[in-house]
Amino acid sequence: MSINTVSTTSFPGQRPGTSGLRKKVSVFQQAHYLENFVQSVFDTLGDCAGKTLVLGGDGRFHNRAAVQTILRMAAAHGFAKVLVGQGGILSTPAVSCVIRKHGALGGIVLSASHNPGGPDGDFGIKYNIANGGPAPESVTEAIYQRTEAITQYRISDAADIDLQKAGATRIEAMDVEVIDSVADYAELMQKLFDFDAIRKLIAGGFRLCFDGMHAVSGPYAKAILEGQLGAPAGSVINAVPLEDFGGHHPDPNPVNAAQLIAIMAADDAPDFGAASDGDGDRNMILGRKFDVTPSDSLAVLAAHATLAPGYRAGLKGIARSMPTSQAADRVAQALGIPAFETPTGWKFFGNLLDAGKATLCGEESYGTGSDHIREKDGLWAVLFWLNLLAATGKSVEALVSEHWARFGRNYYSRHDYEGVDTHAANELMASLRIKLATMAGQDLGHYVVDFADDFSYTDPVDGSVAQQQGVRIVMTNGSRIVFRLSGTGTEGATLRVYLERYEADPEFHHLPTQQALYPLILIAEQVAGIADWTGRAHPTVTT
Ligand code: G6P
């Protein structure tokens, strides 16, 4: 074994987006491409002598090859130890959990989350820091600057290690430990939730269906839901991670999780349905013939949090991303705790969690989590819901309907226009920004504009400022339209239009969502000229 220094030249565009560097697999397969990025991460970290790194990914195509390369580079950089998930597998929440439990310096997550996998799909890489969360912008920007200047990287010529076999081995002077991908994570879940109560619920005939979508959460769900909680074999469907996710799009929304939606819509549907995404950090919650929006899910969990052992002491605060509905704010107000509104991107919750200002966090993009780790956590949300269902004896629909009756309903939908021409999307946003100054007080038919702005966020902990985080048009009754461009796509631009209407009167709590939002949908088109700019009369995805 020896360590070699390899000359390289920089690749343009290695700037991490909302959640790491995501590109087509073919881009990552170029000689030196992954190596340049990894060396830039290591250079940014500096001396790693005596330090531990956690490494794993969602099992998508190129995962194993990338794991072997990164192990060889970590050894060359002088890490003392790498904890790598068996088979190269670790869900994003599991990486966060393992970093924290083992006091690691940080971790590398190999995932493009919900983006399609396979040789023609996407690949991604993300660095997480010692608190278990995604690196803040100061770090990702430093990594990017380094990728622009890189001239060489260092790598051991050691042979591939056997990722299937749990246990310890060595590359150069570095210890490599192949760990059980599920164990640390499952242990943490047992501390947070009442497994006995959930076991009893299931033993009493309560039926559930969890869709692993052939992505990373299958093995976790099988071990916990079927193995530890006694759900009958087959309760977890599409449980085996596949390199191309079985050709499906591992994003748990009503469009992509069609199989689960059909199961939950049948007359003999299970009591509870859920799905997670490629890397296991998202969640979708369903009742029998009933969908729960992610924004409502956050609000319901917050309202009943003390029913779960890990949250008995109550919540310190609730944080949501700006485009997420304001349902959770009403719960925070009722509980007398602070509500925080952050830009899109889980990394913005990190400081609030570290500072003990917030306990629960959530995003409209099917992300929910808490201070137990520093990533959003799909299976955690599922277990939280099961804990509430067991503790209350109520159905999913009853819990949500009662929540609306108490707090009012925030009708909510997101309309995505995917694969739009990047220039046109930027022009649409620019023309909206020009209109903002004159919008306040405008009468738009059903609604009068209270204020309109481009959301900017000052982090209450470190004072850092994030600007241009989404154009919002807020009506005098709290209803809103938000426009922003996705930071996670890999092809063209994706315009997201977020629509929210607040309805206090229970008599109007059971309208079809798109119908309830129709006047706002018309206003969004009228104000932004979506069809003109994008050439699209309809969104590609509606959640
Ligand atoms: C990832 C991030 C989330 C974010 C979501 C959508 O899942 O972890 O924090 O909400 O992507 O981001 P986008 O920029 O595509 O709307």
Ligand code: ZN
């Ligand atoms: Zn994800």
